[in-house]
Amino acid sequence: MAQQILALIVVIFFLTKVVWQYRHREIQKNEFTFWLLFWLLAAIVIILLKQIDQVVANLGFSGSGIQVVFYLGVVLLFYLLGRLRLRLAKMDQDISKLVTKLAIEENRVQSNKKEV
């Protein structure tokens, strides 16, 4: 019980932080929605931990509910890491487009100067 209360305090801290960031326009609406849902889901999981234990046991798993939640968390982390990697690759591609554009433009400007 004490552990659940402690975990809920952590979740409330992060929920408050997300709301604060959104109000101060540090994050955008879609990011706010994602993290709001994420932490609300985390709170629900903490509150319903006993029921999750029951569901996991009924499904025939030997581990406790918290272990299943932990495994799912690891899977989610890998998924988010993959998405982050792809977003970085896309940004890298966009930087290259800019570098190309700049190089050609710079050459054009210098050629014009020479002609003048």
Add this chain to the structure above:
Amino acid sequence: MKVFCIIPAYNEARNIGQVISAVQPYVDHVIVVDDCSSDQTATVAKQTLAVVLQHALNRNQGGALTTGTAYVLSQAVADQDIIIHFDADGQMRAQDIPTVIAPLLAGQADVVFGSRFLDQTTKMPWFKKYIIMNLARLVNRLMGVKLTDPQSGFRAMTVAVAKQLHWQDGRSHASEILVAVHQAHYRITEVPITVLYHRFGLNFGSGLKIIKDIFIGKLIK
């Protein structure tokens, strides 16, 4: 019909002058793309008749070739004009350029790849020749490419082909170009070239990085 030679260069101040001089008699325009070198590559290149484009950030060989190609395409070019990709490290021989562009000039091909394996003139390091190249061939076969040289950087294509091609910044561009021209069913020819090895070039780690780049490239398309 004009012939453009694109030379991506990174820290090649020692070689770039000689490479430009060697290439110039065989082509109409030389375009050097200095990939944010920390040495005097751009300064040396600017002392020649070559067009010099300078990257503000290092974008690797693929990125430099993209810039060079975009520059050529931004000029008044005809579809049958020719673009050559050539290395700045002095390992490729400029006298092979007529052989590489001959099938394009004759209208027999749309893309030509120089091959280090069609004759025995290239003295490639053993590990590269028998291990890395065979692994690269295997990867290419999986993507439907059957050429003797799986990683040729000496290639020529018509402007019409270059307009349709896109590749990534890293080292995977060689494989990407091979796969793209095969999938688009362009007329492809290989001709023998000789490469003089001063340095090892692509190693096993680079090969793995190429595979990773191709994979990520597919995911972000």
